[in-house]
Amino acid sequence: MFDFLSEYDVLGAFWLTVQLTFFSAIGALIWGTILAGMRVSPVPLMRGFATAYINLMRNTPLTLIILACSLGLNQTLGMTLAGQNFEQQNYRLAILGFIAYTATFVCESIRSGINTVPVGQAEAARALGLGFTQVLGIVVLPQAFRSVIGPLTSVLIALTKNTTIASTIGVAEASLLMSEMIENESDKIFLVFAIFALGFVILTLPTGLILGWVAKKAAVKR
Amino acid sequence: MSTATSAPPMIKASGVNKYFGDLHVLKEIDFEVPRGQVVVVLGPSGSGKSTLCRAINRLEPINSGEIQVDGKPLPAEGKALAALRADVGMVFQQFNLFAHKTILDNVTLAPQKVRKVSSGDARKTAMELLERVGIADQAQKYPAQLSGGQQQRAAIARALAMRPKVMLFDEPTSALDPEMVQEVLDTMTSLADEGMTMLVVTHEMGFARRAAHRVVFMSDGEIVEDSTPSDFFTAPKSERAKDFLGKILTH
Ligand SMILES: Nc1ncnc2c1ncn2[C@@H]1O[C@H](COP(=O)(O)OP(=O)(O)OP(=O)(O)O)[C@@H](O)[C@H]1O
Numbered sequence: 410m411f412d413f414l415s416e417y418d419v420l421g422a423f424w425l426t427v428q429l430t431f432f433s434a435i436g437a438l439i440w441g442t443i444l445a446g447m448r449v450s451p452v453p454l455m456r457g458f459a460t461a462y463i464n465l466m467r468n469t470p471l472t473l474i475i476l477a478c479s480l481g482l483n484q485t486l487g488m489t490l491a492g493q494n495f496e497q498q499n500y501r502l503a504i505l506g507f508i509a510y511t512a513t514f515v516c517e518s519i520r521s522g523i524n525t526v527p528v529g530q531a532e533a534a535r536a537l538g539l540g541f542t543q544v545l546g547i548v549v550l551p552q553a554f555r556s557v558i559g560p561l562t563s564v565l566i567a568l569t570k571n572t573t574i575a576s577t578i579g580v581a582e583a584s585l586l587m588s589e590m591i592e593n594e595s596d597k598i599f600l601v602f603a604i605f606a607l608g609f610v611i612l613t614l615p616t617g618l619i620l621g622w623v624a625k626k627a628a629v630k631r
Numbered sequence: 632m633s634t635a636t637s638a639p640p641m642i643k644a645s646g647v648n649k650y651f652g653d654l655h656v657l658k659e660i661d662f663e664v665p666r667g668q669v670v671v672v673l674g675p676s677g678s679g680k681s682t683l684c685r686a687i688n689r690l691e692p693i694n695s696g697e698i699q700v701d702g703k704p705l706p707a708e709g710k711a712l713a714a715l716r717a718d719v720g721m722v723f724q725q726f727n728l729f730a731h732k733t734i735l736d737n738v739t740l741a742p743q744k745v746r747k748v749s750s751g752d753a754r755k756t757a758m759e760l761l762e763r764v765g766i767a768d769q770a771q772k773y774p775a776q777l778s779g780g781q782q783q784r785a786a787i788a789r790a791l792a793m794r795p796k797v798m799l800f801d802e803p804t805s806a807l808d809p810e811m812v813q814e815v816l817d818t819m820t821s822l823a824d825e826g827m828t829m830l831v832v833t834h835e836m837g838f839a840r841r842a843a844h845r846v847v848f849m850s851d852g853e854i855v856e857d858s859t860p861s862d863f864f865t866a867p868k869s870e871r872a873k874d875f876l877g878k879i880l881t882h
């Protein structure tokens with residue numbers, strides 16, 4: 410029954426999904442943290458930029474963002490992100506799109522985390538002579554992160570599933586292979602669906618479990 | 632004072648006004664804390680004591696007037712303000728120890744990040760200070776694992792680690808269980824005995840009598856009396872002070 414699988418590189422496709430998720434997650438975490446810092450900064454221009462950026466990105470369909478990266482940035486503006494060929498360029502552009510989009514959710518999670526840190530923590534830090542970035546980086550964000558590992562896990566799981574949208578610009582991740590298999594193996598559609606659904610569960614379930622455990626360990630006691 | 636012309640007072644407020652919206656919280660405040668003095672601020676709830684205390688390191692900006700620390704006007708913001716705050720120790724009612732750091736890390740953090748002291752030196756000083764406030768054995772614990780009194784002593788050690796010129800205390804014992812008040816007051820008294828300049832907002836009349844050089848009585852955003860503890864407690868001049876003391880003594 411599973412013989413047909415040997416004709417397809419299912420593991421290879423999922424490996425690309427993992428890579429897309431991994432690099433997008435790292436990027437989104439960094440950019441999202443910077444955005445969160447901007448949103449609470451005393452500089453009005455920074456706050457304004459971050460707010461506008463988030464409202465724009467969060468309310469735009471991801472498919473549109475990914476297409477805009479490929480058609481707009483790459484084909485019209487000639488941005489290649491140092492990719493050697495069309496495939497590599499689209500792979501990198503997809504990651505850029507995922508970072509730009511997912512960072513808004515990371516930012517909003519972190520900002521809700523910042524709200525759980527008592528104001529006295531930042532006041533004590535300021536009273537000791539720490540500057541804004543030190544107060545944020547040393548005192549507020551480390552505590553904020555610990556309280557939002559749960560919400561960030563949801564963002565990560567959503568991101569894992571969202572990477573399927575990269576198939577719209579031809580990145581050969583899991584869902585692109587699935588479409589191909591559905592066309593070729595029309596008698597085994599449900600089996601193909603089941604295999605890919607299982608594949609995503611195998612990716613996301615342990616993530617949720619491990620990070621749930623980490624969240625408990627890291628919680629700040631007050 | 633003989634050195635008045637050469638050394639400015641540690642804290643000097645002149646004509647300070649502060650509003651929260653329409654609420655006039657500090658009204659034309661003029662006062663000084665000379666070097667080496669311990670000044671206790673008393674007054675009913677809502678009279679502006681905390682606001683005055685917080686205005687001195689600009690945690691609360693003022694609307695008009697001027698505050699000087701060690702002869703220099705408070706900088707508006709940025710690096711200069713951070714540098715001033717590094718020289719002014721502050722102890723809060725709610726301790727505000729960094730919850731995600733050990734007691735030792737709480738004390739070494741600012742000297743390392745602000746004063747750029749090496750980690751070895753910062754650690755050595757921190758352990759000496761923790762020893763002095765009597766909680767050296769708690770150094771590796773997290774704030775939530777300590778009693779309130781221990782946390783407040785740790786917070787005092789954290790402020791002292793910056794070698795401040797002056798210490799501000801805003802009701803340091805008000806959040807403590809009664810049996811822990813004395814250990815914190817003892818720490819503060821010994822600090823006063825060593826000549827630290829201190830501004831202390833408190834309801835602890837015993838501390839005011841014993842340790843204060845001066846008592847400042849505030850009511851409705853004004854400084855109503857400024858006198859020695861013995862004068863204030865035995866012969867208050869204003870009706871508001873008499874009223875306040877009457878309530879405290881009958882309690
Ligand atoms: N952030 C704020 N926003 C608006 N009003 C405030 C703020 N902080 C204090 N107030 C008001 O300003 C007045 C003075 O407050 P302050 O905290 O200085 O009083 P206090 O003398 O310290 O009182 P307590 O003994 O209760 O601590 C009060 O009426 C208070 O409600």
Ligand SMILES: [Mg+2]
Nearest residue numbers: 680681682802
């Ligand atoms: Mg107060």
